[in-house]
Amino acid sequence: MNLIACVKQVPDTEAQIKVKADGSGIEEAGIKWVMNPYDEFGVEEALRLKEKAGGTVTVVSVGPARAMETIRTALAMGAEKGVHITDLDNADAFATASALAAAIKEIPFDLVFCGQRAIDDDSAQVGSILAELLGVPQVTIVTKLEVADNKIKAVKPIEGAQLLIEASMPCVVTAQKGLNEPRYASLPGIMKAKKKPVDVKKAADYGISADFKANVAKMMPPPSRPPGKIIQGDDPAVKAAELVKLLREEAKVI
Amino acid sequence: MNFHLTEEQRMIRDTAAKFTEDVIVPRAEEMERTGEYPYDIMERMAGLGMMGIPFSPEDGGSGGDWVGMHLCIEEISRGDASLGGLLDVTTCVVAQELQVFGTEAQKRKWLVPMAGGTEIGAFGLTEPGAGSDAGATRTTAVPDGDSWVINGTKQFITNIGFRNASLVIVTAVTGGGTGEKAIDTFIVPKGTPGFRLGKKYDKMAWQHSATHECIFEDCRIPGDHFLGKERKGLSQHLAVLQTGRISVAAMSVGLARACFEASLRYARERVQFGRPIYQFQAVSFKIADMAMNIELARNMYLKAAWLKDNGLPHVLEAAYAKLFASEMCERAASDAFQIHGGYGFMNEYPVSRYFKGCKILQIVEGTSEVQRIVISRNL
Ligand SMILES: Cc1cc2nc3c(=O)[nH]c(=O)nc-3n(C[C@H](O)[C@H](O)[C@H](O)COP(=O)(O)OP(=O)(O)OC[C@H]3O[C@@H](n4cnc5c(N)ncnc54)[C@H](O)[C@@H]3O)c2cc1C
Numbered sequence: 001m002n003l004i005a006c007v008k009q010v011p012d013t014e015a016q017i018k019v020k021a022d023g024s025g026i027e028e029a030g031i032k033w034v035m036n037p038y039d040e041f042g043v044e045e046a047l048r049l050k051e052k053a054g055g056t057v058t059v060v061s062v063g064p065a066r067a068m069e070t071i072r073t074a075l076a077m078g079a080e081k082g083v084h085i086t087d088l089d090n091a092d093a094f095a096t097a098s099a100l101a102a103a104i105k106e107i108p109f110d111l112v113f114c115g116q117r118a119i120d121d122d123s124a125q126v127g128s129i130l131a132e133l134l135g136v137p138q139v140t141i142v143t144k145l146e147v148a149d150n151k152i153k154a155v156k157p158i159e160g161a162q163l164l165i166e167a168s169m170p171c172v173v174t175a176q177k178g179l180n181e182p183r184y185a186s187l188p189g190i191m192k193a194k195k196k197p198v199d200v201k202k203a204a205d206y207g208i209s210a211d212f213k214a215n216v217a218k219m220m221p222p223p224s225r226p227p228g229k230i231i232q233g234d235d236p237a238v239k240a241a242e243l244v245k246l247l248r249e250e251a252k253v254i
Numbered sequence: 255m256n257f258h259l260t261e262e263q264r265m266i267r268d269t270a271a272k273f274t275e276d277v278i279v280p281r282a283e284e285m286e287r288t289g290e291y292p293y294d295i296m297e298r299m300a301g302l303g304m305m306g307i308p309f310s311p312e313d314g315g316s317g318g319d320w321v322g323m324h325l326c327i328e329e330i331s332r333g334d335a336s337l338g339g340l341l342d343v344t345t346c347v348v349a350q351e352l353q354v355f356g357t358e359a360q361k362r363k364w365l366v367p368m369a370g371g372t373e374i375g376a377f378g379l380t381e382p383g384a385g386s387d388a389g390a391t392r393t394t395a396v397p398d399g400d401s402w403v404i405n406g407t408k409q410f411i412t413n414i415g416f417r418n419a420s421l422v423i424v425t426a427v428t429g430g431g432t433g434e435k436a437i438d439t440f441i442v443p444k445g446t447p448g449f450r451l452g453k454k455y456d457k458m459a460w461q462h463s464a465t466h467e468c469i470f471e472d473c474r475i476p477g478d479h480f481l482g483k484e485r486k487g488l489s490q491h492l493a494v495l496q497t498g499r500i501s502v503a504a505m506s507v508g509l510a511r512a513c514f515e516a517s518l519r520y521a522r523e524r525v526q527f528g529r530p531i532y533q534f535q536a537v538s539f540k541i542a543d544m545a546m547n548i549e550l551a552r553n554m555y556l557k558a559a560w561l562k563d564n565g566l567p568h569v570l571e572a573a574y575a576k577l578f579a580s581e582m583c584e585r586a587a588s589d590a591f592q593i594h595g596g597y598g599f600m601n602e603y604p605v606s607r608y609f610k611g612c613k614i615l616q617i618v619e620g621t622s623e624v625q626r627i628v629i630s631r632n633l
Contacts, residue, residue, distance in 0.1 A: 069261065069264075069265070072261060072265065073265065076265060076269075184269050184272060184273055184302055185265060185269050186269075186301070186302045186303050186316075187266055187269070187302055187303035187304060187306075187307055187316035187318060187322075187326075188303045188306075188311065188315075188316040188317060189303075190262050190265045190266055190269065190316075190318075191262060191316055191317040191318055192317075193262075193265070194261065194262065
């Protein structure tokens, strides 16, 4: 089976994010970069399918030079090769998906994995646009996957229920937490990763321009939270009454 | 001059950091409290190749280097210093001794599974009468036909109590083949008749590290269990102990980081006199010192490991690293306790565990005094 896993490098979930003074983006100094956690589920699922049914796993990433580390991490986890498209800084979902689609079209593919969204811009669009551009079915937010007879059976949770969706292959699946428990890159895997091939490409190689349909006009930090209030006193009844009063008159939530 | 880690070294560090945060940190308090050996964690560390980082794949290793090994020890020790000790003794001391001094057959038989982490190694140097003065060893090995017969007692032996410990490398007095007194090293597999474990020590901390007495009574081992060159046993061991010192330095940095992180978090949250105590210089300066000392100690152990990777002498650097790091770690643990006030004394706060666990780092692999002896003799 030819398996593709799309990966994005994002700031670590623990990172302290600071918006640049001019609102053009975030301060990158001191940020630790990691593989988008939802993409890790995709890489893991691709590796498990390969281990069960044979085949190769190719990781594809759109991102600046540092994103190579994320590709290497996927290679260290066990993927065979990578494609890195380097010059689409601040690309919108459409441009990113276009670059991914162009790269993936050059590789035979049976199943393409994306994370259901990236934890940095939270757009949750790339997987779906990618499926459209590839002209294949998509199943999004998948928590369980089976592959047999050139078909997938995928479980997708919705409000109060689960859907069992069948789709023909090739197709795109976007991974949700719960799909699996991603492995750590093993240390022998890390040592071997450097010798695995990564194709470094420019968007122009695929005829894609940096003329984006959507641009982030300005980034602003979230409004700072007002400090909490502690109700002093010894008598619980008095304190409770004071709390109700504040919730009604000041916070206006009841 | 280049202070950058390689991509592989960074990835090793990041993998170890993630593993520590996900797997070790949530279990650290329970392991210390129950004293149960964390076999499941050890198995996962082995599965990731942590015990074999610096060895080649032919020797069962991961194909990395000593810098990567020690970055891994630092990260693991941030979660639990005694698991750093597991790596120190197994990989840096015992497996390395097999790798450097073992015959091809000995390496195939014992190094490969140890580098793969399925088997754990132990080293038996210390005796009741021979601690810092390792040359005072009284355990004897007497040749008898094609075998050796060992008699004596070793104490404070790390790792040997784990069920997957395969062997202990023992130093013993021999005639050195010439009838003169000499110290040689022998591989004694667990389960050899005449070799039994004495008591498991009741320790101040590190309850889940398997430290035992080893007793040898007419313990007969085949001649091919002799390790390395005749009359060179002690110097062979002291050679790999240099790496053990780098490892204890990395363990100290890991533990000091845990102290630093807990202190910074607590000092920013704890309010007294109407403000977070971090705003009092008496508190924030302690944390500033921790941050500085951690960075200095890390630079020193990385330099020592780098010298080793490049085949350059590093006796002084390993001693500097071990001495400085273990002493700054004690200071960090004590200050972390102080910053936590009365809560620092409560077992529910991790700093009480850090405080109990830091002192041993100034004892193992040569006490602080022994490091100063090594340094002053090499000036
Ligand atoms: C938890 C734990 C695990 C251990 N694991 C192992 C192991 O796996 N294998 C192993 O072989 N050993 C092991 N040891 C033993 C350890 O290496 C020794 O405890 C250490 O070398 C010190 O020896 P000692 O305890 O006999 O102290 P001593 O040598 O008796 O020292 C007592 C004090 O005197 C000082 N001193 C001694 N000589 C001098 C001198 N010439 N000048 C100045 N001061 C001096 C020492 O620095 C120390 O402060 C372990 C010990 C512990 C506690």
